[in-house]
Amino acid sequence: MPGTYAVEVAAAADVTDALRLLLSEAPAVSWHPAEFTDGTHGVGVDAGNVALLDVGSLVECQAQRIEAVFQEHVERLMETPGTMFGLTGEVVDAVMVSSGYGDGTYPCYWGLAADGSLTSLVVDFRVLAEKILRTSRVPFQPGPVSSRGEDITGLRVLAPDGALLLDADYLGTFITGGISSKTWNPDALPPPGSVLEVTEYLGYRHI
Structure with a gap:
């Protein structure tokens, strides 16, 4: 009023x-x-x-x-x-x-x-806030990695022993129709048992 x-x-x-x-x-x-x-x-x-x-x-x-x-x-x-x-x-x-x-x-x-x-x-x-993040890991499979929206904030490929093989922050991002994709073409495939680590933004909370 x-x-x-x-x-x-x-x-x-x-x-x-x-x-x-x-x-x-x-x-x-x-x-x-x-x-x-x-x-x-x-x-x-x-x-x-x-x-x-x-x-x-x-x-x-x-x-x-x-x-x-x-x-x-x-x-x-x-x-x-x-x-x-x-x-x-x-x-x-x-x-x-x-x-x-x-x-x-x-x-x-x-x-x-x-x-x-x-x-x-x-x-x-x-x-006075902190991000709420969720990190999950799935078996790594060669090929393009795509995500819709802005919720995915981090992509990494880890060897079976936890060693970092790829940090997708250093890859270029291509956005088509609302889908962002990052493509990695390594000289040699990661060893069996490697994982793709995905970090998602779930929101924030005050501290």
Whole structure:
């Protein structure tokens, strides 16, 4: 609903950890990914900052006005974790913060109160977080290795004694139709009993 809402910035050691827009004083009892218009659940960053803006004010602004305001306030992020400003006048309707360690894609979550109403919006810059990985091994078979999506983060071939024969990070990746593939053509096949080690990204947790 229209109104005045607080914005909180969490920071540690001069690094922005998270940004939260408080829509209600009710505590959040559940969290749900905030879906963007393109179907993703994260905000893409390529300029080291993230802004929350009132969409009604945003659509009324000319591009030149938005660019001028951005340039004016982005320099302030060198000295403070966040800055607030008005897009169309004196009323503060936008906030901008530095985005954790910099560019990337950061997940956003809606916080829901016990009655199902929205209580907050959080942008998590995954600073105080660790990746959840799962490593599995299967018998190695010659030929191309393909993976769909971005969940597979590591591929290695190990000899029966555990010696490293191949680290796929050093191979080129080819992406066709959403499938990424890496091809290894060794001079000699690995010894019998060699294994393919696959590391998958399952998500992250806060520490």
